[in-house]
Amino acid sequence: MTGYIALLMFAVVCLTLMLGYPVAFTLAGTALAFAAGGIIAGVFDPSFLSALPGRLFGTISNTTLIAVPLFVLMGVVLEKSKIAEELLSSMSRVFGRTRGGLGVSVIVVGMLLAASTGIVGATVVTMGLLSLPSMLRGGYSPSLAAGTICATGTLGQIIPPSIALVLLGDVLSNAYQQAQLNLNIFNPKTVSVGDLFVAALIPGLLLVALYTAYVLLYAWLKPSSAPPSDEAPLPLAQVLSGLLPPLLLIAVVLGSILAGAATPTEAAGVGAVGALILAYSKSQMNLERLREVALDTMKVTSMVFMILIGAAVFSLVFRGFGGEELIHSFFNQLPGGVFAATLVVMLLIFLLGFILDFIEITFVVVPIVGPILLAMGLDPIWLGIMIAINLQTSFLTPPFGFALFYLRGVAPDSLATSAIYRGVIPFIIIQLLVLTALWIWPPLATWLPAQLNH
Structure with missing residues (x-):
């Protein structure tokens, strides 16, 4: 019976968030209110709350999550220093003289921004401000221009180094350990953020290739909707001066992770320092801009960690009401086994993506359903990439x-x-289509990490 109280609590949280209340305080406040009511009614064991200080300390002291502020800092520096603007200008002059070339430039630059910022909102807003006016002035179809920018902006969910993958990797690692302990497997294995980064490369590049193919096909079928630019091409040296520095920075960050020379957290530190050096070398960094960068980084980081704390309170109270056992029982009785259970979870995450941000879904939903699905035998790397692309679609x-x-x-x-x-x-x-391909051919996500781990 108390399990249904947990589901009611989840519904109240979703409703409250839709009304516009702050996420972190909604999660923690709703959970504590339900816990207090449950204690008074005698249906909630207050000893569950004694685990809360340990959980919060473990969250704040988690070394993996140190990568979050560092990657945010790297992205904000590249955004504020107008390096993205220079990139777009260079790429549009390279591809612009072909039909659909400006759209391809937007996709390429958006991919690089996604690899540097890892934040969907920042990428969409930046590309909207920089490229949308150029595309509309160039005679592009408004729907093609808008769709290209929105879709390219969401690549921040899947193109590493992605903040979404950092957070998802930490949550999935805990879920995987819990699943193994539930199966009486001691010394459990973990899921590294680096493995998720590697696993996301092929699906991420596949999405970029398909986006590009669609824009070029659209331009070929409807030439007037994606006309070539009449701007003169830039000299090669000028193109390389705008393109190589950020490319080199991203290559160093990702390459050090893929080669095993650095953890994601260490690579994030290198990326943050590298972005500052790059901005300074282009005379785009002064004390006032550094202050703006620090404030923006602090705001985003504080938001992430406050949501994380609220989610820890919520998941503890949810478990105390028996919500996890209820969901476990539901999945075990579901006809179709692990296939049906995975399909239900993917559909739930997709629908919740309409009303919740990826951070809330990662810290609220995944800890509840993750251990159950992983205990049913799913590969944690494959599940992580499926969730990331699913959230990207939503x-x-x-x-x-x-x-x-x-x-x-x-x-x-x-x-x-x-x-x-x-x-x-x-x-x-x-x-x-990419999500379906991953479902049918899991090696699209699991093959590369397996090769690098040998």
């Missing part, structure tokens, strides 16, 4: 996709909201 889906809201906030009034919605539909289909 960012695009009308009418509640977060990427749509981000672009609407910076787009001119002349761009109709309906055009944004129409533009993202082909990209949603592409992402669902």
Whole structure:
């Protein structure tokens, strides 16, 4: 009976978040209110709350999560120092003279921004401000321009080094250990963030390739909707000066992780320092801008950790009400076994992506369903990439996709909201195709980590 109280608590949290209340305080406040009511009614054991200080200390002292502020700092520096603007200008002059070339430039630069910022909102807003006016002035179809920018912005979910993968890796590692302990497997294995980074490379590059193919096909079928630019091409030296420094920085960060020379946290530190040096070398960093960078980094980091703390309180109270046992029983009785259980979870995450950010889903939903699915035999690396791409798709889906809201906030009034919605539909289909391909061929995610770990 108390398990249904846990489900009611989850529903109340979703409803409260839809009303616009702060996420972290909604999670913790709702959970503590239900716990207090449960203690008074005699249906909640207060001893569960005694584990809370240890959980919170473990969260704050987690060395893996130190990568979050460092990757945020790296991304904010590259954004504030106008390196992204220089990149887009260079790439558009390289590809712009071909049909659909400006769209391809947006995808390439968006991929590089995704690899540097790892934050969907930052990438969509930056690309919306920089590239949307250029695409509309260049005669691009409004729906194609809007769809390309929104879809490219969501690559921050899957292209490493992604903050979403850092957080997901930490949660999945805990879920995997709990699943193994539930199966009486002692000395349990863990899931490293580095493995998730490696696993995301092939699916991420596949998405970029399919986005590019779609834009070029659209330009070929409807030449007037993606005309070539009449700007003169830049000299090669000027192109390389804008392209190579950020590419080199990303290569050092990712390469050190892939080669096993650095942990994601250490690589994030190298990336943050490298971004500062890069900005300084281009005379784009002064004391005032450094202050802005520090404040923005602090705001994002504080938000992430406050949500993390709220989610820890919520999951503890949820477990205290027996919600985890109820869900475990539901999945075990579900016809279709692990296939049906995975399908239900993927559908749930997709739907929750309409109303919750990836951070809330990662820290609230994954700890509940993750141990159950992993105990049923799913590969944790494959499950992590499936969840990441699923969340990426939900960012695009009308009418509640977060990427749509981000672009609407910076787009001119002349761009109709309906055009944004129409533009993202082909990209949603592409992402669902990649998700289906991953389901049918799990080695798309698991092969590369297995090769590098040999």
